[in-house]
Amino acid sequence: MVSDKPRIVKVLDVREESQTVRSLIFEDDPCSKAKPGQFVMVWILGVDEIPMSISMTKADGLAGFTVRKVGEASAALFDMKVGSLLGVRGPYGKHFTNIIGDVMIVGAGTGLAPLMPLSEVLTQNLSSIYMIIGGKTIDEFVFVDRARATLSKTKSEIIITTEDGSYGTKGLATDAMEPILKERQIDMIYTCGPELMIKKVLEIAQEFSVPIQASLERIMKCGIGICGSCCIGRYRVCKDGPVFDSPKLEEIIDELGSFKRDHSGRVAMI
Amino acid sequence: MVSDKPRIVKVLDVREESQTVRSLIFEDDPCSKAKPGQFVMVWILGVDEIPMSISMTKADGLAGFTVRKVGEASAALFDMKVGSLLGVRGPYGKHFTNIIGDVMIVGAGTGLAPLMPLSEVLTQNLSSIYMIIGGKTIDEFVFVDRARATLSKTKSEIIITTEDGSYGTKGLATDAMEPILKERQIDMIYTCGPELMIKKVLEIAQEFSVPIQASLERIMKCGIGICGSCCIGRYRVCKDGPVFDSPKLEEIIDELGSFKRDHSGRVAMI
Amino acid sequence: MQEPDLSIEISSLKMESPLMLASGILGTSIDLLRRVFEAGAGAVVTKSVGYEQRTGYNNPTIVEVYGGYLNAIGLSNPGIKEFHKELSRSKIDDLPLVVSLFGADPLEFREMISLLDELEVKAYELNISCPHVKGFGAEVCQDSKLVGEIIEAVKTETQKPVFVKLSPNVTDIVHTAKLAEDTGADALTVANTFRAMAIDIETGRPILANKIGGLSGPAIKPIAVRCVYEIYQNVDIPIIGCGGVVDWEDAIEFFLAGATAIQIGTGIAYEGLSVFEKIKQGVKDYLIVKGKRSVREIVGLAHGFR
Amino acid sequence: MQEPDLSIEISSLKMESPLMLASGILGTSIDLLRRVFEAGAGAVVTKSVGYEQRTGYNNPTIVEVYGGYLNAIGLSNPGIKEFHKELSRSKIDDLPLVVSLFGADPLEFREMISLLDELEVKAYELNISCPHVKGFGAEVCQDSKLVGEIIEAVKTETQKPVFVKLSPNVTDIVHTAKLAEDTGADALTVANTFRAMAIDIETGRPILANKIGGLSGPAIKPIAVRCVYEIYQNVDIPIIGCGGVVDWEDAIEFFLAGATAIQIGTGIAYEGLSVFEKIKQGVKDYLIVKGKRSVREIVGLAHGFR
Numbered sequence A, B: 001m002v003s004d005k006p007r008i009v010k011v012l013d014v015r016e017e018s019q020t021v022r023s024l025i026f027e028d029d030p031c032s033k034a035k036p037g038q039f040v041m042v043w044i045l046g047v048d049e050i051p052m053s054i055s056m057t058k059a060d061g062l063a064g065f066t067v068r069k070v071g072e073a074s075a076a077l078f079d080m081k082v083g084s085l086l087g088v089r090g091p092y093g094k095h096f097t098n099i100i101g102d103v104m105i106v107g108a109g110t111g112l113a114p115l116m117p118l119s120e121v122l123t124q125n126l127s128s129i130y131m132i133i134g135g136k137t138i139d140e141f142v143f144v145d146r147a148r149a150t151l152s153k154t155k156s157e158i159i160i161t162t163e164d165g166s167y168g169t170k171g172l173a174t175d176a177m178e179p180i181l182k183e184r185q186i187d188m189i190y191t192c193g194p195e196l197m198i199k200k201v202l203e204i205a206q207e208f209s210v211p212i213q214a215s216l217e218r219i220m221k222c223g224i225g226i227c228g229s230c231c232i233g234r235y236r237v238c239k240d241g242p243v244f245d246s247p248k249l250e251e252i253i254d255e256l257g258s259f260k261r262d263h264s265g266r267v268a269m270i
Numbered sequence C, D: 001m002q003e004p005d006l007s008i009e010i011s012s013l014k015m016e017s018p019l020m021l022a023s024g025i026l027g028t029s030i031d032l033l034r035r036v037f038e039a040g041a042g043a044v045v046t047k048s049v050g051y052e053q054r055t056g057y058n059n060p061t062i063v064e065v066y067g068g069y070l071n072a073i074g075l076s077n078p079g080i081k082e083f084h085k086e087l088s089r090s091k092i093d094d095l096p097l098v099v100s101l102f103g104a105d106p107l108e109f110r111e112m113i114s115l116l117d118e119l120e121v122k123a124y125e126l127n128i129s130c131p132h133v134k135g136f137g138a139e140v141c142q143d144s145k146l147v148g149e150i151i152e153a154v155k156t157e158t159q160k161p162v163f164v165k166l167s168p169n170v171t172d173i174v175h176t177a178k179l180a181e182d183t184g185a186d187a188l189t190v191a192n193t194f195r196a197m198a199i200d201i202e203t204g205r206p207i208l209a210n211k212i213g214g215l216s217g218p219a220i221k222p223i224a225v226r227c228v229y230e231i232y233q234n235v236d237i238p239i240i241g242c243g244g245v246v247d248w249e250d251a252i253e254f255f256l257a258g259a260t261a262i263q264i265g266t267g268i269a270y271e272g273l274s275v276f277e278k279i280k281q282g283v284k285d286y287l288i289v290k291g292k293r294s295v296r297e298i299v300g301l302a303h304g305f306r
């Protein structure tokens, strides 16, 4: 009888995005219908179950996510081959909204994962996008080619920043925001990446009174809003997020970029 | 959350059909949509739950059944007043089918209960009905006026028989069958009443090669085909019946009118 | 590929299919049992029979709840002598017939079996686990000493396979399972229903005449699967899984947990008698996809994962 | 007609509404607990806290099954000292906050309470019934002597109300209930989840990392209602019903069975946080139709029918 259990899927394709980042493609109807910003709980058999943003959806029932090798679970995912099995449930969570107008996207690392399907919908809707992609150094970049291809469809621009100047402009992604915001009327800023970056993006957005939507991360267990492990302020990242808008972000500003909880629920500094 | 529990209904009307028979009318949407021959499990609060044929349905959500005072449960039903509460679940079971053509109906006592809605549909379908109503003596008859009113709508006929001759023709209901069957082409015989009568109706029908549908009774507990208490041959009266057609009746002819089971499952002669 | 083999053996009981009819569902007459057999059951279990005739409880004896059914039939049965008569006059030699028995003490069980044993009964299932009748059933199952004595008594009385049906209404079902194995049970039926109730909120009344009954159906499946899984790790005799099987996926889950066969009861309320053929087909297809030749190959496969 | 009164008291804990948040659901932070309170809960129970920090089990820790959810979180918690810090820096005086505690022995419970008791905690709930963590929980609940000792120890340490949350994974829950009453419990939370499991049939793997978890949700409601009903007939302290409440009809069923208050956990998965307001409205409407002025008037009304 029907219930929302993990659905076992086969890895159909593995794409090398960088030395530490790969995308896994699989067939799953619900995931292929995910909206930009939604995530999926990925069961790595015998290892763990972790949340992954859906980084790719296709009309023919295919979907994919993009994983950076971090700890045991993500490394196990990273090591999957074509034909490997994994379980997925979802897609879950609030997606990006109001996907139209002249927008700015600020992302870094695998934070770009949910921003890629977003930018694809944006260009379909003929939005102009200023996409700022930041990184520490040149090796870390993913999705740049895909972003260029997508953004070429409208009057859009890509700005690359690195902290060491090895690629694009030297500096932080957020440094690239102000010049644009001073010159142009931006309808919405979308962001995902390290939380300190998100916090900075929020501050700049507030300064310029531009609304923002940010996708956040916290430890997830249930993914459906009952266990409380993903709490941030009065919100659950899995259910009230992962995409949060400006009013909500302002409510949780004390926690944002400051602290999060570990698997035991203990508070830890970010 | 939804499940097929008894629905509590209020008795809206009590109709005196005879000294020992009353009809209770109540509002219940599913019951009002019952097909002729279906029954309902009636929960007499604190007393028992017993099957009752639906003897009346109305488009405005009303339905009714007709009870003869026999033992504790039926007496408790019989004593219900307007405003009394009872529980109903159903309608359950197979209904009469092929409700068209020139037909014969043979009934006795509360056996007429399922035959009344049947005859109403038959007259709507412009069928000619020979309705034979039998009884021991004049006091026992119910529904005669209702039957006359219904049958007046088509070219139909009512034959009343009593064993003591106090009303209609003297004799058994089944005695009245042969003269008609000899003269007329009858498409279907419907019957309900004492099982020995039903058996006799079946035999006569077989003689004249007319198909029959009979509504049977057995002890019921679940009403939905799992407990087995209503077994007759390889059938369950609640689920495979209560309306049985000729092939099935022939299969169970050894049991029909011969024995049934009591509440313990013990076989008892009829 | 060849049709996968669904046949199994539990002790000397050979079954063409690992899907059995659970006790108390349609098991009131041999005719009905035969019909269920013909509908695809590998073996059929009678409604539990006791020493004396019992009328059982008043209606309502059954009520649906979300996810399953409650029943408090009250072990209605014609009594062993009457039941013996009925078996005697029926043709049962070709029927994989398991007789379910309940009783208060070893003596009752022995006498019942000594009466039936000459007949073509293929196996016995001891119902020491009915959750809603005082003095029989679950109360027996909760008394370890009594359970052991009953099984030992029964085993001295018959050569036929003896299945013991366990109550899940205990603190430690593994304990009872081990005890049953140690005292001679040939297989375990896991498990009976859970003590439960439903109250009508309009009138405030408990719906069942007996107020408390046993919960069966999909609601209890995850608990029954757990019971099978835990018992499988602790006993060597075959386990017959029972509780909430409605579709073939449910059946597979029980096999993987360690059940050699499964019983279906309430599933019939949801799917009708075709439930047996439907599940059989589903299990076959599964075995083909998984490249297994026999259902026996998947029993217990859920064990041993780290 | 006047609005019916939904307020209740359990020992010294006054609640505006008899609907509480169950432990372990969203009870990880004071902010979330406050949100649930603002969504209409009469009191909120924290996730169970233990003496030492625990990471809990690996994911998957939660999986949906038909009729409910399985969870094996593994009593993850920051440890009592960290939790004390968190409570200390939060404003909780206006929050009807119940702290759920688990522990292995009376000493652990005493130490935890001695640490927390100075804070504006309104009551304690002793979780001696978690079904899937060895050494705590259900194993405690199954050991009568230990249960009594824990309750007595806790009662000497605090003047605040002490609720004891019972495990339904026992042969006789009434026995534990009486024992808890006798040793000083101010109320009983009835009940925790049922040991259960789900197996993925594609891979053969138990889905939960811990393999076995606790079943919650509608599936267990008829069992939980039965537990409340039976306990109500045998103890005098208030009962907090818990298990499978999703809609107002479920809540009423628990009140009629004898619960003074009810807890909602998994219901939030089905209905979101609005479950509290929805049920409150349904209960109010019911009371109006039944001509009752207070929810207290319907507690236990299912008893006494013949």
Ligand SMILES: Cc1cc2nc3c(=O)[nH]c(=O)nc-3n(C[C@H](O)[C@H](O)[C@H](O)COP(=O)(O)OP(=O)(O)OC[C@H]3O[C@@H](n4cnc5c(N)ncnc54)[C@H](O)[C@@H]3O)c2cc1C
Residues within 6 Å of the ligand: A039, A048, A049, A050, A051, A052, A053, A054, A065, A066, A067, A068, A069, A070, A071, A072, A073, A074, A075, A110, A113, A114, A216, A217, A218, A219, A220, A221, A237, A242, D059
């Ligand atoms: C909504 C959401 C979307 C995400 N999308 C992506 C993505 O597209 N690509 C990607 O590479 N990563 C994504 N992550 C993060 C990813 O889930 C974790 O980084 C990943 O689990 C790494 O954990 P690990 O177990 O391999 O490493 P560990 O060393 O075990 O953990 C490293 C850190 O990862 C985080 N983490 C671990 N387990 C979980 C968990 N169950 N839930 C949330 N965080 C966890 C914790 O912050 C932990 O400290 C997302 C997280 C969330 C909440």
Ligand SMILES: Cc1cc2nc3c(=O)[nH]c(=O)nc-3n(C[C@H](O)[C@H](O)[C@H](O)COP(=O)(O)OP(=O)(O)OC[C@H]3O[C@@H](n4cnc5c(N)ncnc54)[C@H](O)[C@@H]3O)c2cc1C
Residues within 6 Å of the ligand: B039, B048, B049, B050, B051, B052, B053, B054, B065, B066, B067, B068, B069, B070, B071, B072, B073, B074, B075, B110, B113, B114, B216, B217, B218, B219, B220, B221, B237, B242, C059
């Ligand atoms: C499909 C069906 C439709 C029926 N329709 C009607 C009807 O329209 N009007 C009517 O008056 N009667 C009807 N009956 C019969 C009615 O259910 C019983 O006659 C009634 O229960 C009398 O029982 P009692 O408990 O009052 O008497 P008791 O003295 O307790 O029983 C008398 C006899 O009634 C029968 N009976 C008792 N309980 C049940 C039960 N749970 N299920 C079936 N039979 C039972 C038995 O044959 C019993 O021997 C129907 C029965 C069935 C199976």
Ligand SMILES: Cc1cc2nc3c(=O)[nH]c(=O)nc-3n(C[C@H](O)[C@H](O)[C@H](O)COP(=O)(O)O)c2cc1C
Residues within 6 Å of the ligand: B226, B227, C022, C023, C024, C025, C047, C048, C062, C069, C071, C073, C075, C100, C127, C130, C165, C191, C192, C193, C215, C216, C217, C218, C242, C243, C244, C245, C263, C264, C265, C266, C267
């Ligand atoms: C109406 C009904 C009657 C039952 N009667 C018996 C019985 O007589 N003896 C017995 O051992 N189990 C009896 N049971 C329990 C079933 O055999 C089975 O253990 C239980 O229903 C769980 O399986 P299921 O979910 O497939 O129904 C009965 C169950 C139901 C629903």
Ligand SMILES: Cc1cc2nc3c(=O)[nH]c(=O)nc-3n(C[C@H](O)[C@H](O)[C@H](O)COP(=O)(O)O)c2cc1C
Residues within 6 Å of the ligand: A226, A227, D022, D023, D024, D025, D047, D048, D062, D069, D071, D073, D075, D100, D127, D130, D165, D191, D192, D193, D215, D216, D217, D218, D242, D243, D244, D245, D263, D264, D265, D266, D267
């Ligand atoms: C995800 C989850 C976590 C739980 N954690 C705890 C816990 O820490 N302590 C506890 O006493 N009960 C815990 N429980 C049990 C619930 O408090 C409750 O007793 C059970 O879920 C039954 O109620 P429900 O059906 O309304 O959810 C948890 C339940 C769930 C679903």
Ligand code: FES
Residues within 6 Å of the ligand: A219, A220, A221, A222, A223, A224, A225, A226, A227, A228, A229, A230, A231, A236, A237, A238, A239
């Ligand atoms: S992961 Fe459980 S509430 Fe968000």
Ligand code: FES
Residues within 6 Å of the ligand: B219, B220, B221, B222, B223, B224, B225, B226, B227, B228, B229, B230, B231, B236, B237, B238, B239
């Ligand atoms: S009444 Fe139960 S099978 Fe017919």
